[in-house]
Amino acid sequence: MIRSLLLATSLFVGGAMAPLAAQAAQPANVGDAILAASAYHDSGDYQRDFDAVVAQARQWIDEAAPKTRRPAIVLDIDETTLSNWDEIRADGFGYIASGPCDALPKGPCGVDAWEKSGRAPAFASTRALIEDAQAHHVAVFFVTGRHEDERDATERNLHLAGIQHWDGLYLRPMTSHGYAARYKTPTRERIERKGYTIIASLGDQPSDLAGGHAKKGFLLPNPFYRIP
Template sequence: MLPLCRRPNPMPAALAVALCLGLSACAADRHAAPTASPFVSVASQPANVGDARTAALAYHNSGAYDRDVADIAAEAGRWLAARAAAVPRPALVLDIDETALSNWEIITRDDFGRPIVGPCDPAGEGPCGWAAWDQLGRDPAIGPTLALFRQARATDVAVFFITGRPENQRAATERNLAAAGYRGYVRLAMVPDGAHFTSAVDFKAPVRAAIEGEGYTIVANVGDQPSDLEGGHAERAFLLPNPFYRVR
């Protein structure tokens, strides 16, 4: 067998040397350490939705989500205890979905989608429309928020709920809140039927301003979306974790 890079037919010496060097480099490359990424890609693409879904499931199911909710609620409770007796007519404002009540059952059933319209059959296996789901009134309480609510009521802090749910869900929502243990709040503010807002801020901030106009001092405002808290009209705002969906 002829040695590598040698041929029986004559070729220019320079070409032979170049060929040998190229083949030697190929052989060396086969033994080189692999690079960090074996393919060409771009850095500008957003995070992969499938990876985000996997991470959100792991965050919830590992118990980390529950611990983080408890940590923020406990911090709100400490602030409430420190401020309740120091201000006139202290008040606590709470959002509902993923703040006071958990929608985890429908979140996973809809595989992190959030279709608003459509039927919802609890006995079925298909996806559910969120509007129909809310009318069922079966969301469980988020424990740390319920504890904060009870702390507020025990110290004569008025509690107001402000939600992005529409007015036509009032009966089901009030029934759900009562069944979950939220009793004795002052008022539940809901979006008027047919009203549309560019952001939840445009609805919720004026409601908080109106509460202040009644003489209350909103000591704490608690929600799971930045739009629950933006717009001011609260001494402090507390953002509970929610990587499962976004409400603008």
């Protein structure tokens, strides 16, 4: 009787523990992804990978510029030219648009307040690329997903971060929303219509490079957020 009960129990437990057929594949656990993204940044691997892509872009620009009439480069700003890591970490990789950002390194840190504070540092390798491009008479344009009401703050932040003498800063009109590529692609086309040849486009999002209008695109690493 006891053996029969044990057998029945084991069959029940075994059946309960057996995996169900045709289960959907689970996406990555969000908590694990946050830990992995933090480790990638803090280990130095993120910066090494970032700098490696910038070095490739810089080499290409130096090679292409002398062969091109009115050469230009286009750069995104956030996580391409300026680093928002302090805000990203404080917000736990979430997006908090409103509210103050006055308790760093603790959060929450409102993104609007952070961007308007002008405290984001420049990536040293990107700043060096810009300076090298300018020394080779390459026009420098920024095309950012920030909106027009942040123009003054963005210009101030670029200056404070040691970036000077760019040829154009394009921000989204206040009425522009939705997919970034629908704004950025025609903006690069506008630059071309001014007579420039865009030899390189740099960004941390696939949407920064989508749609062409550049001889070559360079995608920088960013596992921290996605902008479609």
